[in-house]
Amino acid sequence: MILAVAASQDVAFLDARGIPIVQVGDATFKAIRDYYPMFTNLHPLSVVQQEAVAKRATRATDRFAMATQWSIDSLVADYGVSSRNCVLAPFGPALEPSLPPTVALGEVGVLRALLVTSDWARKGGDLAVRVIDQVRQQHPGVTLTVVGNTPDALPDWVENLGRLPRQELAEQYERADVLLELATANAGGVTLTDAAAFGLPAIATDTGGVSSIVGNGTSGILVPQGADTFTAAVAAVETLLDLDVRSRYARGARAQHDATLNWEAWADAVTALCVEAVSSASHRGEMGTRA
Structure with missing residues:
Protein backbone atom coordinates (compact mmCIF):
# COMPACT_ATOMS: atom_id res chain seq x y z
CA MET A 1 0.00 0.00 0.00
CA ILE A 2 1.00 3.64 -0.32
CA LEU A 3 0.97 6.02 2.65
CA ALA A 4 0.78 9.60 1.39
CA VAL A 5 1.54 12.26 4.00
CA ALA A 6 0.41 15.75 2.94
CA ALA A 7 0.91 14.67 -0.66
CA SER A 8 -2.36 15.25 -2.50
CA GLN A 9 -0.61 16.58 -5.62
CA ASP A 10 1.59 13.49 -5.80
CA VAL A 11 -1.40 11.21 -5.32
CA ALA A 12 -3.42 13.03 -7.97
CA PHE A 13 -0.92 12.16 -10.70
CA LEU A 14 0.36 8.83 -9.39
CA ASP A 15 -0.15 5.64 -11.37
CA ALA A 16 -0.71 3.36 -8.37
CA ARG A 17 -1.79 0.41 -10.56
CA GLY A 18 -4.41 -0.76 -8.11
CA ILE A 19 -2.28 -0.40 -4.98
CA PRO A 20 -4.42 1.04 -2.15
CA ILE A 21 -3.58 4.58 -1.05
CA VAL A 22 -4.02 6.03 2.45
CA GLN A 23 -3.76 9.81 2.72
CA VAL A 24 -2.67 11.58 5.92
CA GLY A 25 -3.60 15.24 6.33
CA ASP A 26 -5.08 17.97 8.49
CA ALA A 27 -7.14 19.99 6.00
CA THR A 28 -8.73 20.05 2.55
CA PHE A 29 -8.39 22.73 -0.08
CA LYS A 30 -12.02 23.81 0.29
CA ALA A 31 -11.62 24.04 4.07
CA ILE A 32 -8.60 26.35 3.94
CA ARG A 33 -9.57 28.41 0.88
CA ASP A 34 -10.47 31.95 2.04
CA TYR A 35 -9.81 30.79 5.61
CA TYR A 36 -6.04 30.83 5.91
CA PRO A 37 -4.51 34.16 4.79
CA MET A 38 -2.15 32.50 2.30
CA PHE A 39 -5.13 30.82 0.60
CA THR A 40 -7.28 33.96 0.46
CA ASN A 41 -8.04 35.96 -2.70
CA LEU A 42 -6.45 33.36 -4.95
CA HIS A 43 -6.44 33.86 -8.69
CA PRO A 44 -9.46 32.07 -10.25
CA LEU A 45 -7.13 29.89 -12.34
CA SER A 46 -5.28 28.80 -9.20
CA VAL A 47 -8.60 27.85 -7.60
CA VAL A 48 -9.57 25.73 -10.61
CA GLN A 49 -6.18 24.01 -10.64
CA GLN A 50 -6.15 23.32 -6.90
CA GLU A 51 -9.70 21.99 -6.93
CA ALA A 52 -8.88 19.71 -9.86
CA VAL A 53 -5.90 18.30 -7.97
CA ALA A 54 -7.93 17.88 -4.77
CA LYS A 55 -10.77 16.05 -6.51
CA ARG A 56 -8.44 13.81 -8.48
CA ALA A 57 -6.42 12.92 -5.37
CA THR A 58 -9.59 12.25 -3.38
CA ARG A 59 -10.94 9.85 -6.03
CA ALA A 60 -7.61 7.98 -6.07
CA THR A 61 -7.48 7.53 -2.29
CA ASP A 62 -8.93 4.52 -0.50
CA ARG A 63 -8.72 5.73 3.11
CA PHE A 64 -8.03 9.01 4.93
CA ALA A 65 -6.30 9.49 8.29
CA MET A 66 -7.13 13.07 9.27
CA ALA A 67 -5.88 15.05 12.24
CA THR A 68 -9.22 16.66 13.15
CA GLN A 69 -12.95 16.14 12.79
CA TRP A 70 -13.09 19.50 10.97
CA SER A 71 -10.98 18.07 8.15
CA ILE A 72 -13.04 14.87 8.01
CA ASP A 73 -16.26 16.88 7.83
CA SER A 74 -14.89 18.77 4.82
CA LEU A 75 -13.94 15.53 3.04
CA VAL A 76 -17.45 14.22 3.54
CA ALA A 77 -19.40 17.42 2.79
CA ASP A 78 -17.20 18.98 0.11
CA TYR A 79 -15.72 15.95 -1.68
CA GLY A 80 -18.29 13.22 -1.17
CA VAL A 81 -15.98 10.90 0.76
CA SER A 82 -17.73 8.28 2.87
CA SER A 83 -17.20 8.80 6.59
CA ARG A 84 -16.53 5.05 6.80
CA ASN A 85 -13.32 5.63 4.86
CA CYS A 86 -12.01 8.26 7.29
CA VAL A 87 -10.43 7.89 10.70
CA LEU A 88 -9.63 10.60 13.22
CA ALA A 89 -5.90 10.40 13.96
CA PRO A 90 -4.61 13.56 15.70
CA PHE A 91 -0.92 14.30 15.31
CA GLY A 92 1.48 14.02 18.20
CA PRO A 93 3.65 16.89 19.48
CA ALA A 94 6.81 18.35 18.00
CA LEU A 95 8.20 18.85 21.52
CA GLU A 96 7.92 16.66 24.59
CA PRO A 97 9.28 16.96 28.12
CA SER A 98 12.12 14.62 29.05
CA LEU A 99 10.02 13.41 31.99
CA PRO A 100 6.23 13.38 32.43
CA PRO A 101 5.24 16.78 33.84
CA THR A 102 4.11 17.16 37.42
CA VAL A 103 1.18 19.43 38.19
CA ALA A 104 2.14 22.11 40.70
CA LEU A 105 -0.47 24.47 42.11
CA GLY A 106 1.71 27.55 41.59
CA GLU A 107 1.30 30.88 43.32
CA VAL A 108 -1.93 32.64 44.17
CA GLY A 109 -2.49 35.61 41.84
CA VAL A 110 0.30 34.58 39.46
CA THR A 260 -4.76 10.51 21.81
CA LEU A 261 -2.29 13.37 21.19
CA ASN A 262 0.84 11.24 20.89
CA TRP A 263 2.64 9.54 18.03
CA GLU A 264 2.07 6.01 19.35
CA ALA A 265 -1.70 6.50 19.25
CA TRP A 266 -1.37 8.08 15.80
CA ALA A 267 0.69 5.14 14.53
CA ASP A 268 -1.79 2.62 15.89
CA ALA A 269 -4.71 4.35 14.19
CA VAL A 270 -2.91 4.76 10.86
CA THR A 271 -1.57 1.19 10.89
CA ALA A 272 -5.05 -0.20 11.48
CA LEU A 273 -6.37 1.95 8.63
CA CYS A 274 -3.62 0.72 6.29
CA VAL A 275 -4.40 -2.91 7.13
CA GLU A 276 -8.07 -2.24 6.44
CA ALA A 277 -7.27 -0.60 3.09
CA VAL A 278 -5.10 -3.53 1.99
CA SER A 279 -7.69 -6.07 3.13
CA SER A 280 -10.45 -4.24 1.27
CA ALA A 281 -8.35 -4.02 -1.90
CA SER A 282 -7.50 -7.72 -1.70
CA HIS A 283 -11.16 -8.61 -1.28
CA ARG A 284 -12.10 -6.51 -4.29
CA GLY A 285 -9.37 -8.25 -6.30
CA GLU A 286 -10.66 -11.70 -5.36
CA MET A 287 -14.23 -10.75 -6.20
CA GLY A 288 -13.10 -9.37 -9.53
CA THR A 289 -11.19 -12.58 -10.35
CA ARG A 290 -14.19 -14.71 -9.44
CA ALA A 291 -16.45 -12.57 -11.60
Whole structure:
Protein backbone atom coordinates (compact mmCIF):
# COMPACT_ATOMS: atom_id res chain seq x y z
CA MET A 1 0.00 0.00 0.00
CA ILE A 2 1.00 3.64 -0.32
CA LEU A 3 0.97 6.02 2.65
CA ALA A 4 0.78 9.60 1.39
CA VAL A 5 1.54 12.26 4.00
CA ALA A 6 0.41 15.75 2.94
CA ALA A 7 0.91 14.67 -0.66
CA SER A 8 -2.36 15.25 -2.50
CA GLN A 9 -0.61 16.58 -5.62
CA ASP A 10 1.59 13.49 -5.80
CA VAL A 11 -1.40 11.21 -5.32
CA ALA A 12 -3.42 13.03 -7.97
CA PHE A 13 -0.92 12.16 -10.70
CA LEU A 14 0.36 8.83 -9.39
CA ASP A 15 -0.15 5.64 -11.37
CA ALA A 16 -0.71 3.36 -8.37
CA ARG A 17 -1.79 0.41 -10.56
CA GLY A 18 -4.41 -0.76 -8.11
CA ILE A 19 -2.28 -0.40 -4.98
CA PRO A 20 -4.42 1.04 -2.15
CA ILE A 21 -3.58 4.58 -1.05
CA VAL A 22 -4.02 6.03 2.45
CA GLN A 23 -3.76 9.81 2.72
CA VAL A 24 -2.67 11.58 5.92
CA GLY A 25 -3.60 15.24 6.33
CA ASP A 26 -5.08 17.97 8.49
CA ALA A 27 -7.14 19.99 6.00
CA THR A 28 -8.73 20.05 2.55
CA PHE A 29 -8.39 22.73 -0.08
CA LYS A 30 -12.02 23.81 0.29
CA ALA A 31 -11.62 24.04 4.07
CA ILE A 32 -8.60 26.35 3.94
CA ARG A 33 -9.57 28.41 0.88
CA ASP A 34 -10.47 31.95 2.04
CA TYR A 35 -9.81 30.79 5.61
CA TYR A 36 -6.04 30.83 5.91
CA PRO A 37 -4.51 34.16 4.79
CA MET A 38 -2.15 32.50 2.30
CA PHE A 39 -5.13 30.82 0.60
CA THR A 40 -7.28 33.96 0.46
CA ASN A 41 -8.04 35.96 -2.70
CA LEU A 42 -6.45 33.36 -4.95
CA HIS A 43 -6.44 33.86 -8.69
CA PRO A 44 -9.46 32.07 -10.25
CA LEU A 45 -7.13 29.89 -12.34
CA SER A 46 -5.28 28.80 -9.20
CA VAL A 47 -8.60 27.85 -7.60
CA VAL A 48 -9.57 25.73 -10.61
CA GLN A 49 -6.18 24.01 -10.64
CA GLN A 50 -6.15 23.32 -6.90
CA GLU A 51 -9.70 21.99 -6.93
CA ALA A 52 -8.88 19.71 -9.86
CA VAL A 53 -5.90 18.30 -7.97
CA ALA A 54 -7.93 17.88 -4.77
CA LYS A 55 -10.77 16.05 -6.51
CA ARG A 56 -8.44 13.81 -8.48
CA ALA A 57 -6.42 12.92 -5.37
CA THR A 58 -9.59 12.25 -3.38
CA ARG A 59 -10.94 9.85 -6.03
CA ALA A 60 -7.61 7.98 -6.07
CA THR A 61 -7.48 7.53 -2.29
CA ASP A 62 -8.93 4.52 -0.50
CA ARG A 63 -8.72 5.73 3.11
CA PHE A 64 -8.03 9.01 4.93
CA ALA A 65 -6.30 9.49 8.29
CA MET A 66 -7.13 13.07 9.27
CA ALA A 67 -5.88 15.05 12.24
CA THR A 68 -9.22 16.66 13.15
CA GLN A 69 -12.95 16.14 12.79
CA TRP A 70 -13.09 19.50 10.97
CA SER A 71 -10.98 18.07 8.15
CA ILE A 72 -13.04 14.87 8.01
CA ASP A 73 -16.26 16.88 7.83
CA SER A 74 -14.89 18.77 4.82
CA LEU A 75 -13.94 15.53 3.04
CA VAL A 76 -17.45 14.22 3.54
CA ALA A 77 -19.40 17.42 2.79
CA ASP A 78 -17.20 18.98 0.11
CA TYR A 79 -15.72 15.95 -1.68
CA GLY A 80 -18.29 13.22 -1.17
CA VAL A 81 -15.98 10.90 0.76
CA SER A 82 -17.73 8.28 2.87
CA SER A 83 -17.20 8.80 6.59
CA ARG A 84 -16.53 5.05 6.80
CA ASN A 85 -13.32 5.63 4.86
CA CYS A 86 -12.01 8.26 7.29
CA VAL A 87 -10.43 7.89 10.70
CA LEU A 88 -9.63 10.60 13.22
CA ALA A 89 -5.90 10.40 13.96
CA PRO A 90 -4.61 13.56 15.70
CA PHE A 91 -0.92 14.30 15.31
CA GLY A 92 1.48 14.02 18.20
CA PRO A 93 3.65 16.89 19.48
CA ALA A 94 6.81 18.35 18.00
CA LEU A 95 8.20 18.85 21.52
CA GLU A 96 7.92 16.66 24.59
CA PRO A 97 9.28 16.96 28.12
CA SER A 98 12.12 14.62 29.05
CA LEU A 99 10.02 13.41 31.99
CA PRO A 100 6.23 13.38 32.43
CA PRO A 101 5.24 16.78 33.84
CA THR A 102 4.11 17.16 37.42
CA VAL A 103 1.18 19.43 38.19
CA ALA A 104 2.14 22.11 40.70
CA LEU A 105 -0.47 24.47 42.11
CA GLY A 106 1.71 27.55 41.59
CA GLU A 107 1.30 30.88 43.32
CA VAL A 108 -1.93 32.64 44.17
CA GLY A 109 -2.49 35.61 41.84
CA VAL A 110 0.30 34.58 39.46
CA LEU A 111 -0.42 33.29 35.95
CA ARG A 112 2.24 32.95 33.24
CA ALA A 113 0.60 32.96 29.79
CA LEU A 114 2.56 31.78 26.75
CA LEU A 115 1.99 32.60 23.08
CA VAL A 116 3.98 30.67 20.47
CA THR A 117 3.53 31.97 16.95
CA SER A 118 4.87 31.63 13.44
CA ASP A 119 2.26 34.09 12.13
CA TRP A 120 1.54 36.95 14.54
CA ALA A 121 -1.61 38.18 12.82
CA ARG A 122 -3.24 34.78 12.24
CA LYS A 123 -2.38 33.59 15.76
CA GLY A 124 -4.12 36.64 17.23
CA GLY A 125 -0.99 38.17 18.73
CA ASP A 126 -2.37 41.69 19.14
CA LEU A 127 -5.56 40.32 20.67
CA ALA A 128 -3.59 38.20 23.14
CA VAL A 129 -1.68 41.28 24.29
CA ARG A 130 -4.95 43.21 24.74
CA VAL A 131 -6.50 40.36 26.71
CA ILE A 132 -3.60 40.02 29.14
CA ASP A 133 -3.34 43.81 29.46
CA GLN A 134 -7.01 43.92 30.47
CA VAL A 135 -6.59 41.16 33.06
CA ARG A 136 -3.51 42.85 34.49
CA GLN A 137 -5.57 45.89 35.45
CA GLN A 138 -6.97 43.83 38.32
CA HIS A 139 -4.38 41.04 38.52
CA PRO A 140 -0.84 42.42 37.99
CA GLY A 141 0.64 38.97 38.64
CA VAL A 142 -0.55 37.83 35.20
CA THR A 143 2.24 37.94 32.60
CA LEU A 144 2.66 37.17 28.91
CA THR A 145 5.66 35.60 27.17
CA VAL A 146 5.71 35.54 23.37
CA VAL A 147 7.93 33.26 21.30
CA GLY A 148 8.44 32.96 17.54
CA ASN A 149 7.88 35.51 14.80
CA THR A 150 6.96 38.50 16.95
CA PRO A 151 6.88 42.26 16.33
CA ASP A 152 9.55 44.44 17.89
CA ALA A 153 7.13 47.01 19.30
CA LEU A 154 5.34 45.41 22.23
CA PRO A 155 4.52 46.77 25.70
CA ASP A 156 7.38 46.70 28.19
CA TRP A 157 5.56 44.20 30.39
CA VAL A 158 5.51 41.58 27.59
CA GLU A 159 8.48 39.20 27.61
CA ASN A 160 9.37 39.02 23.92
CA LEU A 161 11.84 36.18 23.28
CA GLY A 162 11.62 35.94 19.49
CA ARG A 163 12.60 32.65 17.87
CA LEU A 164 14.15 30.05 20.17
CA PRO A 165 16.00 26.74 19.73
CA ARG A 166 13.93 23.65 20.50
CA GLN A 167 15.34 23.10 23.98
CA GLU A 168 14.76 26.70 25.04
CA LEU A 169 11.23 26.58 23.63
CA ALA A 170 10.59 23.43 25.66
CA GLU A 171 11.71 25.31 28.77
CA GLN A 172 9.09 27.97 28.09
CA TYR A 173 6.36 25.33 27.91
CA GLU A 174 7.60 23.95 31.22
CA ARG A 175 7.50 27.26 33.07
CA ALA A 176 4.19 28.52 31.64
CA ASP A 177 0.77 28.09 33.26
CA VAL A 178 -1.41 28.43 30.16
CA LEU A 179 -1.03 28.54 26.37
CA LEU A 180 -2.92 31.42 24.77
CA GLU A 181 -3.86 30.82 21.13
CA LEU A 182 -6.54 33.20 19.89
CA ALA A 183 -6.04 32.32 16.24
CA THR A 184 -8.37 33.46 13.48
CA ALA A 185 -7.59 30.31 11.47
CA ASN A 186 -6.22 27.05 12.81
CA ALA A 187 -6.26 23.60 11.20
CA GLY A 188 -5.20 22.07 14.50
CA GLY A 189 -2.01 23.62 15.68
CA VAL A 190 1.19 21.85 16.69
CA THR A 191 1.54 24.30 19.58
CA LEU A 192 -1.67 22.87 21.04
CA THR A 193 -0.36 19.30 20.92
CA ASP A 194 2.96 20.50 22.37
CA ALA A 195 1.11 22.19 25.22
CA ALA A 196 -0.81 19.00 26.02
CA ALA A 197 2.46 17.05 26.19
CA PHE A 198 3.71 19.47 28.85
CA GLY A 199 0.42 19.35 30.77
CA LEU A 200 -0.28 22.94 29.81
CA PRO A 201 -3.94 24.02 29.56
CA ALA A 202 -4.89 26.06 26.49
CA ILE A 203 -7.20 29.00 25.95
CA ALA A 204 -7.97 28.92 22.25
CA THR A 205 -10.51 30.18 19.75
CA ASP A 206 -12.97 27.51 18.67
CA THR A 207 -12.09 27.56 15.00
CA GLY A 208 -11.03 25.02 12.39
CA GLY A 209 -9.85 21.77 13.96
CA VAL A 210 -9.06 23.15 17.42
CA SER A 211 -11.93 21.36 19.18
CA SER A 212 -10.34 18.01 18.26
CA ILE A 213 -7.17 19.05 20.12
CA VAL A 214 -8.45 21.06 23.10
CA GLY A 215 -11.17 19.55 25.25
CA ASN A 216 -13.36 22.45 26.34
CA GLY A 217 -13.72 22.22 30.10
CA THR A 218 -11.27 19.32 30.42
CA SER A 219 -7.90 20.34 28.95
CA GLY A 220 -8.58 24.02 28.37
CA ILE A 221 -11.15 26.61 27.45
CA LEU A 222 -12.48 27.28 23.96
CA VAL A 223 -13.69 30.80 23.26
CA PRO A 224 -15.95 31.83 20.36
CA GLN A 225 -14.45 33.45 17.31
CA GLY A 226 -15.70 36.90 16.45
CA ALA A 227 -17.00 39.89 18.36
CA ASP A 228 -17.11 38.04 21.70
CA THR A 229 -13.57 36.63 21.57
CA PHE A 230 -11.98 39.39 23.66
CA THR A 231 -14.52 39.28 26.48
CA ALA A 232 -14.58 35.47 26.57
CA ALA A 233 -10.78 35.25 26.56
CA VAL A 234 -10.49 37.72 29.44
CA ALA A 235 -12.98 35.65 31.44
CA ALA A 236 -11.08 32.45 30.58
CA VAL A 237 -7.77 33.87 31.80
CA GLU A 238 -9.43 35.01 35.03
CA THR A 239 -10.91 31.52 35.46
CA LEU A 240 -7.44 29.98 35.36
CA LEU A 241 -6.28 32.22 38.19
CA ASP A 242 -8.07 29.68 40.40
CA LEU A 243 -5.31 27.21 41.26
CA ASP A 244 -7.64 24.24 41.62
CA VAL A 245 -9.24 24.87 38.22
CA ARG A 246 -5.84 25.34 36.61
CA SER A 247 -4.53 22.10 38.10
CA ARG A 248 -7.59 20.19 36.91
CA TYR A 249 -7.16 21.49 33.37
CA ALA A 250 -3.42 20.74 33.48
CA ARG A 251 -4.11 17.13 34.43
CA GLY A 252 -6.72 16.97 31.68
CA ALA A 253 -4.25 18.29 29.09
CA ARG A 254 -1.66 15.66 29.94
CA ALA A 255 -4.33 12.94 30.04
CA GLN A 256 -5.43 13.93 26.54
CA HIS A 257 -1.82 13.73 25.38
CA ASP A 258 -1.47 10.26 26.88
CA ALA A 259 -4.74 9.06 25.33
CA THR A 260 -4.76 10.51 21.81
CA LEU A 261 -2.29 13.37 21.19
CA ASN A 262 0.84 11.24 20.89
CA TRP A 263 2.64 9.54 18.03
CA GLU A 264 2.07 6.01 19.35
CA ALA A 265 -1.70 6.50 19.25
CA TRP A 266 -1.37 8.08 15.80
CA ALA A 267 0.69 5.14 14.53
CA ASP A 268 -1.79 2.62 15.89
CA ALA A 269 -4.71 4.35 14.19
CA VAL A 270 -2.91 4.76 10.86
CA THR A 271 -1.57 1.19 10.89
CA ALA A 272 -5.05 -0.20 11.48
CA LEU A 273 -6.37 1.95 8.63
CA CYS A 274 -3.62 0.72 6.29
CA VAL A 275 -4.40 -2.91 7.13
CA GLU A 276 -8.07 -2.24 6.44
CA ALA A 277 -7.27 -0.60 3.09
CA VAL A 278 -5.10 -3.53 1.99
CA SER A 279 -7.69 -6.07 3.13
CA SER A 280 -10.45 -4.24 1.27
CA ALA A 281 -8.35 -4.02 -1.90
CA SER A 282 -7.50 -7.72 -1.70
CA HIS A 283 -11.16 -8.61 -1.28
CA ARG A 284 -12.10 -6.51 -4.29
CA GLY A 285 -9.37 -8.25 -6.30
CA GLU A 286 -10.66 -11.70 -5.36
CA MET A 287 -14.23 -10.75 -6.20
CA GLY A 288 -13.10 -9.37 -9.53
CA THR A 289 -11.19 -12.58 -10.35
CA ARG A 290 -14.19 -14.71 -9.44
CA ALA A 291 -16.45 -12.57 -11.60
